[in-house]
Amino acid sequence: MRRSITARLVLMFAAVALATFALAGFVLHNVLARELERHQYEELDTTLKSLQFWIHAIGSPERWARVQARMDTLTPEDGSVRFWVLSDDPRFQYGKGLAEIDGLTREANGHTSAIVLPGQEKPFRTLSVHIDAFEQRPAVRLIVGRNTEPYARTRQAFLTALVALGSGAMLVVAFMGYWIARVGLRPLERLSAEAQALRPKTLSHRLRSEPLPVELSALAEAFNGALHRLEEAYGQLESFNADVAHELRTPLANLIGSTQVALSRQRSAGEFQEVLQANLEDLERLRSIINDMLFLARADRGEVATGLVLTPVAQEVRKTIEFFEFVLDETRAHVAIEGEVRTEARLESALFRRAMSNLLQNAIEHSKPGACITVTLREEAADTWITVSNPGAPIDDQHLQHLFDRFYRVDAARNDRGEHHGHGLGLAIVKAVASMHGGQVCASSAEGVNTFGFSVSRAA
Template identity: 30%
Template structure:
């Protein structure tokens, strides 16, 4: 698709609007002038016809009419466009002035066909319009009058409209040229104004074009920006800020992933090199292979967690929701971890009941990750409690464990990928190969359910709280 200039498009739109306005205003003025001119001329014709009728009615005979012809024609003197004819009953011309503007008496005339009776009042509605045999435009009227002896005569008063039409044509041409000049001026001025108005937008485009991955944190700054573009700049800066944070997290995530995978790989390599340094017994080889298998399991769990997070963040990932009994689910999860809890010397408790809507597999994984995390940090002889509670708009599932409290500034960060709190809280005897992704997976699962995962910690216990909204509906698979 061919590109087009926004400046030219807007300027053309303004010019078109100006043309439409000029055409409308010019048409109104033109027709108003035409109507005003005709009304004024028609009024003059009516007044002349009325006065001429009164003069004729004062005359006794046709001879008197001929003898006083100058008195009658004086009504149209001084204006060469006005014409007069007075005819008898046989349509013979008795008096005339500028008769070339009136049709031949032998030919029918619109004015004669609608002439006003001798006793009727002459008005502007009696005016007729026609063209003479020479194609001269004429407006006029015909009216009957009776002399004192009762002899009927017909008066024709007409006006040659040629000068009026020339005036209207001249006025129309002036409107055309004024409209054309106005459109051109409007186009040029609007083009310059639009171009100047879009200058901040060009500055924004130029500045945005210099943004690279290394400069995502650099904000767009343009002076004298209109309010409409200020909102655009603010949105772009927010977008670049989010992209910058995303790239930073991705970079940190990649570095953390490489670091965490390097540890088990280093352990594998080191153990293998030690075993191969000299001949070993079968038991030693078996112990080395078992150690390597544990490291392989740790790498597998890490890869599985990374793949889950990647799939969960994909737009097409769907959580299959169903109605769950939280009490039964928590009891099932506790039974699954009972053996690990006994080995760690930790007591598991479940309490509360609630009905929630969630993906069963994801729910078990989230609570299982929290329980595994609690087992790692709960001292021997401590207690871990799994509880569920229900409110009008949400269901809360809590995993609480005894142990050293977490600093308030770290409570939100513990859900970040590969983040671990102070090493003093980690008991190696209870660890089962943490990948640093368990709590990150919990937060992702809660995001999929439209809920929230957060932690609270004090001297009494550390509590991980999962809040499931009751009104949430997942996408259909």
């Protein structure tokens, strides 16, 4: 199940708003509770001190009646404030339920406590003080109590208001968050609409990044970069398909034409043998093209060299040159090795020799008879480079970067004899072999010398 960015943003806005209002409500509720408690204590303390002053000066039972009358006056009708006087002398006692009060209040002077009286849902918060004996009055304990129910109702009302306000505010924030998300994502919707309008024939089109926000501008630039690479790959694919069709068409046409001519009239066994021999050469060419294409397809899928063995690079180069002795004698060319490399690299010998053979074959085919071909070995950092140089016509820089592409040829620049050799996959295979060994390729043309090479990583 896919969730939209708008829904996620709305949920995040609502969650943040809920957390914020919950934290603020918790703090405000605790502040209110402390203030109400402080207010209760101040009221109790004020009343307690006032009565304490009166009782302190009362020393006879006759005058005690005046204290009782004052406490009666201070006691409201709803009984939210109550007074108790505890004494060993019954004449100097006051209040209802003195026995229960005496059992619940044994604290030091001024200590507050909460006691639950019979018939009351909420406890009474109390404050007491000990008053020493005076004349006929023995020592007494004065207790002042206030019902906490009004304060509890206030806290409950405040909490209800906070919950209602927080819920309403969260809904408002969620609604505003939805509106903000929709407005904020409009550039993304426009960007998506432009991307959906792209077709294979319109790959040259690029997304507009100027009117976009900074965050989406970077995304558009990255997408445009991907479009550029896709356009290049698509162009290479079209060119590759055309080249493949061209390369396969010639040998197939030769096969069909020679076979049709052979079958057009009666021929001897020798004549049929000559036709089959010519057809076999074309079939070998087709098989070579197909095998090379399959190898490059595996390399494109990221296949790496297996069966790597620690091998002296110079030794493999010499063995490959020895394999070309017959071809070198035929063309009167010779190969010189420069820059002896004594280090070893982890190589798959068959692949390495294949790449080396392609470079030598390329140099021989595009050199005049009797030319001197130079193989240079050098080490750079963790790589070993093998380059093959041959005298030849200069190659423009615009072609150098494409020479390792499949089926890419610069016939006028790379074939002095005007002959058509190979099928345009040799250097592409060199690049694939280098990549499978963690290396790279290079090409240069200067002062009548063309150089092609590849590297292998010694740590591959």
